[in-house]
Amino acid sequence: MSTEISSAPEPIDLLILGTQVVTMNDARDIIRDGAVAVRGSTIVDVGKSSELRRRYVPARTIGSDRFVITPGLINTHIHITGEPLTRGYVPDDTPFVENVFEWLCPLYSVFDAAEERTSGQLAAVEMMRSGTTTFLEAGTIRFLDEVIDGLVEVGIRGRVGRWVWDLPPEPSVYRQSTDAAIAHLDHQLRAHRSHADGRIAAWSTVVGHTTCSDPLWRAAKALADDHHVGMSFHMSPAQLDPDGFIAEFGQRPMVHLDEIGVLDANVAMTHVVRIDDAELHKIAASGANVVHCPTTALKVAYGVTQVGKFPEMVQCGINVSIGTDGNNASNYSDLMRATYLVAGLFKDARVDAQMFPAEKAFEMATLGGARTMLMEDQIGALVPGMKADIVLHDTDRPEWRPLLNVMNQLVWSADGRGVHTVLVDGAVVVEDGHCTTIDEAKLWADSQRMGEAITARSGLPDKAKYPTW
Numbered sequence: 001m002s003t004e005i006s007s008a009p010e011p012i013d014l015l016i017l018g019t020q021v022v023t024m025n026d027a028r029d030i031i032r033d034g035a036v037a038v039r040g041s042t043i044v045d046v047g048k049s050s051e052l053r054r055r056y057v058p059a060r061t062i063g064s065d066r067f068v069i070t071p072g073l074i075n076t077h078i079h080i081t082g083e084p085l086t087r088g089y090v091p092d093d094t095p096f097v098e099n100v101f102e103w104l105c106p107l108y109s110v111f112d113a114a115e116e117r118t119s120g121q122l123a124a125v126e127m128m129r130s131g132t133t134t135f136l137e138a139g140t141i142r143f144l145d146e147v148i149d150g151l152v153e154v155g156i157r158g159r160v161g162r163w164v165w166d167l168p169p170e171p172s173v174y175r176q177s178t179d180a181a182i183a184h185l186d187h188q189l190r191a192h193r194s195h196a197d198g199r200i201a202a203w204s205t206v207v208g209h210t211t212c213s214d215p216l217w218r219a220a221k222a223l224a225d226d227h228h229v230g231m232s233f234h235m236s237p238a239q240l241d242p243d244g245f246i247a248e249f250g251q252r253p254m255v256h257l258d259e260i261g262v263l264d265a266n267v268a269m270t271h272v273v274r275i276d277d278a279e280l281h282k283i284a285a286s287g288a289n290v291v292h293c294p295t296t297a298l299k300v301a302y303g304v305t306q307v308g309k310f311p312e313m314v315q316c317g318i319n320v321s322i323g324t325d326g327n328n329a330s331n332y333s334d335l336m337r338a339t340y341l342v343a344g345l346f347k348d349a350r351v352d353a354q355m356f357p358a359e360k361a362f363e364m365a366t367l368g369g370a371r372t373m374l375m376e377d378q379i380g381a382l383v384p385g386m387k388a389d390i391v392l393h394d395t396d397r398p399e400w401r402p403l404l405n406v407m408n409q410l411v412w413s414a415d416g417r418g419v420h421t422v423l424v425d426g427a428v429v430v431e432d433g434h435c436t437t438i439d440e441a442k443l444w445a446d447s448q449r450m451g452e453a454i455t456a457r458s459g460l461p462d463k464a465k466y467p468t469w
């Protein structure tokens with residue numbers, strides 16, 4: 001009797017071929033002439049294409065030696081409403097307080113439900129076309145049901161929630177009492193546990209800064225724990241937050257939030273620029289995640305390169321992931337561009353080329369993002385058993401040639417415009433650079449019409465500096 005076992009090739013749905021497969025697995029293997037095998041929404045194998053071709057019979061094969069394959073990127077802070085349809089209307093020379101209270105808050109308050117739905121779709125399409133497959137929303141302004149409906153149609157993966165706040169100043173259109181804010185979070189977490197096979201679900205989303213009372217902070221964290229989801233908020237981009245906390249509590253923000261039980265491993269805090277060393281150690285001890293939004297820091301002048309402690313955070317073992325924030329503070333939602341800034345800012349600030357190597361920056365955009373989103377076992381790497389969220393980068397482009405060091409190329413040369421094909425949950429959502437799930441021409445037209453209507457309705461002046469005629 002023969003001892004040789006000749007197993008017949010197994011059927012799979014999809015075989016994806018690439019000149020290099022950047023797995024981001026534990027060993028950080030990069031496989032030349034590699035392939036990824038997909039069944040349904042799941043990766044079943046990753047290896048040499050010659051071997052996978054022997055092992056599997058795919059219903060469909062995509063890719064070729066023209067493509068670099070990576071995991072989908074993870075954008076852990078983006079405003080998908082309020083900002084995408086007002087992109088760039090706010091002048092780029094407005095100081096932080098004026099930016100937030102005289103421009104953004106009034107703009108946010110005049111959206112209707114259809115506009116927020118389209119805004120969410122525009123953000124999702126921009127992300128997917130530039131290689132982001134999963135995002136964490138900063139907070140829908142008002143119309144979460146409509147926004148979720150639009151996201152499900154587009155096919156992206158995300159964690160969302162209408163944001164709440166209970167302390168002034170805030171425009172009356174979304175003013176909430178503490179009880180109403182807590183009731184809203186509770187309802188949102190019950191109503192939106194899972195949509196589209198779990199691709200879209202709600203988190204406990206509060207605005208943060210100095211806009212939350214202690215009862216709201218505590219309740220938002222308790223609700224996140226009860227529902228086994230995360231909690232997100234903004235903190236300390238500028239001196240306003242530490243000053244406010246010291247005036248109110250006699251403590252800096254991280255010390256106070258730690259004392260009332262908010263800092264924890266299921267918490268995602270965005271910005272975290274103005275912290276002292278004691279706060280740094282509170283964050284490290286708590287396991288809380290930090291989201292670095294480099295473009296916002298540059299454009300709104302946070303002083304990140306002067307006072308930011310992101311290198312120290314990484315040294316302390318704090319998980320730092322990357323976000324693109326809102327389109328008036330960061331006018332693009334291309335995480336590859338933000339990753340480039342992450343790699344570069346502290347090299348220059350500390351006059352130290354060892355800061356944030358390309359490999360570390362790309363880890364933050366994938367594995368770090370997965371950890372912030374509490375989805376480490378599902379996304380962020382190309383590993384059997386994980387979700388088939390996959391990006392094919394087109395190397396037939398000038399910035400991709402010659403391809404000699406793929407990690408340097410991904411972070412320092414390429415950007416999202418080189419993304420050719422994107423899969424979420426094993427489904428192709430971008431093909432040849434275009435979103436397949438939505439009528440893009442209609443989206444561009446709707447976005448233009450709505451953006452003009454929203455800015456007109458806001459009553460805010462057009463501050464474009466050049467004469468336009």
Ligand SMILES: [Zn+2]
Pocket residue numbers: 077079138234270325326
């Ligand atoms: Zn934000």
